[in-house]
Amino acid sequence: MNHSQTIVIKIGTSSLAQPETGKLALSTIAALVETLTELRQLGYDVVLVSSGAVGVGCSRLKLTERPKKIATKQAIAAVGQGRLIRVYDDLFTALNQPIAQILLTRRELMERSCYVNAKNTFDALFELGVIPIVNENDTVAIEELKFGDNDTLSALVASLINANWLFILTDVDRLYSADPRTFPDAKPIKVVNSLQLDQLQVKAGNKGSQWGTGGMSTKLTAARLATSVGVTTVITHGKKPENLLKIINGEDIGTKFEAQLKNDNARKRWIAYGLLPRGKLYLDKGAVKAISQKGKSLLAAGILKVEGSFDSADAVQLCDETGQEIARGIVNYNQEEINKIKGNHSNQIPELLGYDGGGTIVHRDNLVINGTFKN
Numbered sequence: 001m002n003h004s005q006t007i008v009i010k011i012g013t014s015s016l017a018q019p020e021t022g023k024l025a026l027s028t029i030a031a032l033v034e035t036l037t038e039l040r041q042l043g044y045d046v047v048l049v050s051s052g053a054v055g056v057g058c059s060r061l062k063l064t065e066r067p068k069k070i071a072t073k074q075a076i077a078a079v080g081q082g083r084l085i086r087v088y089d090d091l092f093t094a095l096n097q098p099i100a101q102i103l104l105t106r107r108e109l110m111e112r113s114c115y116v117n118a119k120n121t122f123d124a125l126f127e128l129g130v131i132p133i134v135n136e137n138d139t140v141a142i143e144e145l146k147f148g149d150n151d152t153l154s155a156l157v158a159s160l161i162n163a164n165w166l167f168i169l170t171d172v173d174r175l176y177s178a179d180p181r182t183f184p185d186a187k188p189i190k191v192v193n194s195l196q197l198d199q200l201q202v203k204a205g206n207k208g209s210q211w212g213t214g215g216m217s218t219k220l221t222a223a224r225l226a227t228s229v230g231v232t233t234v235i236t237h238g239k240k241p242e243n244l245l246k247i248i249n250g251e252d253i254g255t256k257f258e259a260q261l262k263n264d265n266a267r268k269r270w271i272a273y274g275l276l277p278r279g280k281l282y283l284d285k286g287a288v289k290a291i292s293q294k295g296k297s298l299l300a301a302g303i304l305k306v307e308g309s310f311d312s313a314d315a316v317q318l319c320d321e322t323g324q325e326i327a328r329g330i331v332n333y334n335q336e337e338i339n340k341i342k343g344n345h346s347n348q349i350p351e352l353l354g355y356d357g358g359g360t361i362v363h364r365d366n367l368v369i370n371g372t373f374k375n
């Protein structure tokens, strides 16, 4: 028995639906249900992030392609999500495995109290022996505040619950140097470490298959996000869910993205990936060095330029002079105030603003270096 490992498995529409008809790929789903139940019985905490609401809804309503109009897509997701969860519940019930449905929106994870609540709910479900099945709450999510694709959602869920593994199941067996559908000579990629992931030169199409959304590029974004918080990420074929246990046991299947050092600071993970940055602060070289190498807080003196419209307590990107993001943090002042005090010594703030809100623009406890949690 292994009580300490948490596994997030994301399955895409391309694996859940038959490519020709868009109908449910029942044998794949049944195999997935068997594997997840087995993992649960082995003592793993298991979360399934399942796409398919729009695809299943389209099939139910006999539509031959995904609609473009947002309201129609949201309506179709409402039709499909119910059917999808019904299929899962029937199959899991046959194996005596209880499940739960969790529908998340980006907006909720931005709220610290909702984020913590969601985490506590996952923990409580694990204690009850339940497998949570997560999807985006497509019916209410608004366009500007969407995860957009379930690859990103699965990485954020993995970060939220501090998972050990993220498996992204899709309709190719691994990542290739280019889309193997269009480039049959593309080379398979088996292992990617964090340095290689930063420099990875693959043609990662963002078109996806007929029913999928993001293609490979959103999977790479998800891998970057998850590995940076210590989650080993694997892209592998959805048709063979039984491979999951083999991969955990070290077999060379799929593409494995090696995790960076795990960081147990849940609040910092929330700052890095729960919050959506509302603006940008451009910093001079001294400030970049102070926050990224010396673990210092950000002071007004090192700020060159302010972009965006944000309030105090919002998240912003902290960038070098060229606009390259080096960190994220929560600001103590709004953009108007920072514009007035930027480039000035902290002791001038009371005179410049007419009140003293403290000398720190972003405290180091509220600051995360490029998602790597170095400080």
Ligand SMILES: Nc1ncnc2c1ncn2[C@@H]1O[C@H](COP(=O)(O)OP(=O)(O)O)[C@@H](O)[C@H]1O
Binding pocket: 011, 012, 013, 014, 015, 169, 170, 171, 172, 174, 175, 176, 177, 178, 179, 180, 181, 202, 203, 204, 205, 206, 207, 208, 209, 210, 211, 212, 213, 214, 215, 216, 217
């Ligand atoms: N470099 C690449 N390596 C592998 N597959 C790729 C690559 N670039 C694009 N793809 C395409 O990405 C598709 C999977 O994405 P998508 O259809 O969105 O899947 P899902 O529904 O599982 O999220 C594959 O069918 C493949 O054609």
Ligand SMILES: N[C@@H](CCC(=O)OP(=O)(O)O)C(=O)O
Binding pocket: 011, 012, 013, 014, 050, 051, 052, 053, 054, 055, 077, 135, 136, 138, 148, 149, 150, 151, 208, 211, 212, 213, 214, 215
């Ligand atoms: N929430 C959407 C997910 C869309 C999505 O990301 O699809 P996919 O690329 O197949 O993982 C749905 O359930 O249809």
